[in-house]
Amino acid sequence: xxxxxxxxxxxxxxxxxxxxxxxxxxxxxxxxxxxxxxxxxxxxxxxxxxxxxxxxxxxxxxxxxxxxxxxxxxxxxxxxxxxxxxxxxxxxxxxxxxxxxxxxxxxxxxxxx
Numbered sequence: 001x002x003x004x005x006x007x008x009x010x011x012x013x014x015x016x017x018x019x020x021x022x023x024x025x026x027x028x029x030x031x032x033x034x035x036x037x038x039x040x041x042x043x044x045x046x047x048x049x050x051x052x053x054x055x056x057x058x059x060x061x062x063x064x065x066x067x068x069x070x071x072x073x074x075x076x077x078x079x080x081x082x083x084x085x086x087x088x089x090x091x092x093x094x095x096x097x098x099x100x101x102x103x104x105x106x107x108x109x110x111x112x113x
């Protein structure tokens with residue numbers, strides 16, 4: 001059974017998926033069972049992004065590593081360590097459902113898994 005937050009995010013993504021291949025890809029990853037959910041560390045996000053990039057993690061962002069540049073990160077959830085490190089670096093942090101409303105087409109957004 002999915003959590004209430006995960007179901008809310010999936011509903012928002014399903015609405016956006018009707019019009020965009022990007023959101024269909026995100027929906028497919030989010031529909032996996034909880035045991036196969038994505039977990040990404042900050043060092044991977046820092047390695048794969050440049051300042052100003054917009055990324056989505058269809059799972060949880062963990063706090064291992066550091067990030068020195070500002071990016072926009074949307075995820076299903078964040079660990080407390082990741083959240084504090086991202087905010088300290090000046091990053092914009094949001095939930096996937098909020099991001100789906102802000103970026104209905106998803107163009108120029110990187111999916112990090």
